[in-house]
Amino acid sequence: MKLTLHIWRQKSPNHVGHMVQYEHSNVNPHMSFLEMLDVLNEELFAKGEEPVAFDHDCREGICGSCGFMINGVAHGPQAATTVCQLHMRHFKDGDVLYLEPWRAQAFPLVKDLVVDRSAFDRIIIAGGYISASTGSAQDGNNILVPKKNADLAMDAAACIGCGACVAACPNAAAALFTGAKISHLGLLPQGQPERFQRALNMVAQVKQELFGSCTNIGECEAVCPKEIKLEVIARMNRDYLKASWTERPPSARADD
Numbered sequence: 130m131k132l133t134l135h136i137w138r139q140k141s142p143n144h145v146g147h148m149v150q151y152e153h154s155n156v157n158p159h160m161s162f163l164e165m166l167d168v169l170n171e172e173l174f175a176k177g178e179e180p181v182a183f184d185h186d187c188r189e190g191i192c193g194s195c196g197f198m199i200n201g202v203a204h205g206p207q208a209a210t211t212v213c214q215l216h217m218r219h220f221k222d223g224d225v226l227y228l229e230p231w232r233a234q235a236f237p238l239v240k241d242l243v244v245d246r247s248a249f250d251r252i253i254i255a256g257g258y259i260s261a262s263t264g265s266a267q268d269g270n271n272i273l274v275p276k277k278n279a280d281l282a283m284d285a286a287a288c289i290g291c292g293a294c295v296a297a298c299p300n301a302a303a304a305l306f307t308g309a310k311i312s313h314l315g316l317l318p319q320g321q322p323e324r325f326q327r328a329l330n331m332v333a334q335v336k337q338e339l340f341g342s343c344t345n346i347g348e349c350e351a352v353c354p355k356e357i358k359l360e361v362i363a364r365m366n367r368d369y370l371k372a373s374w375t376e377r378p379p380s381a382r383a384d385d
């Protein structure tokens with residue numbers, strides 16, 4: 130297969146970036162998208178040119194390191210698929226592809242297709258933990274969890290923190306990510322002690338970072354490679370509102 134790639138190249142946050150066109154004639158349909166970029170990089174390296182920087186680690190769709198826009202869609206055209214799991218057989222010979230980094234103020238550019246997603250780490254630090262001692266696996270199994278809650282918690286825990294939801298959102302909101310983290314802990318018995326404080330702290334951290342506000346557009350759900358549902362945002366809002374309400378003095382609550 131042959132592809133024409135237009136790739137965002139930017140040496141550093143202090144350099145001006147621009148699209149660079151590459152004719153890639155060495156593409157095998159069985160390659161993953163990242164393997165296709167590996168081959169391009171080997172060719173660039175052989176010519177003495179700077180390889181294209183992109184993030185990756187597991188290449189199995191489980192770590193959340195990879196991700197960029199392909200023709201304006203976060204993680205590309207295949208639903209529920211990270212770019213490391215996206216295969217070139219989903220593209221046609223002669224396709225023209227535009228690759229760009231996540232564009233969001235809260236994710237400053239590092240280089241080429243790599244952005245700094247440490248804002249997500251700071252949201253996790255603010256509340257993505259439990260203080261309950263969970264013991265060994267056997268102890269965990271002794272705490273009964275309703276099947277429905279276990280399933281919902283597991284679904285929310287599938288979030289890999291890739292940031293595609295932020296990149297796709299016209300507001301660059303982090304609501305799907307934060308809602309997933311708040312849901313997966315808040316649905317389980319072990320997550321109850323910090324449940325409402327967690328919602329307050331994590332949402333406060335989201336506000337401190339440069340994320341926008343959620344207006345329920347739904348682009349995040351559409352591009353999420355782990356199919357996290359918008360319901361997690363509703364659950365986050367419920368916990369946050371309940372926590373804010375109970376934190377207010379009774380005199381203020383009378384005005385509600």
Ligand code: SF4
Pocket residue numbers: 287288289290291292293294295305306309349352353354355356357
């Ligand atoms: S909610 Fe989905 S798109 Fe957003 S960080 Fe988690 S896995 Fe990625």
Ligand code: FES
Pocket residue numbers: 184185186187188189190191192193194195196211212213214289
């Ligand atoms: S490299 Fe780990 S999810 Fe893509």
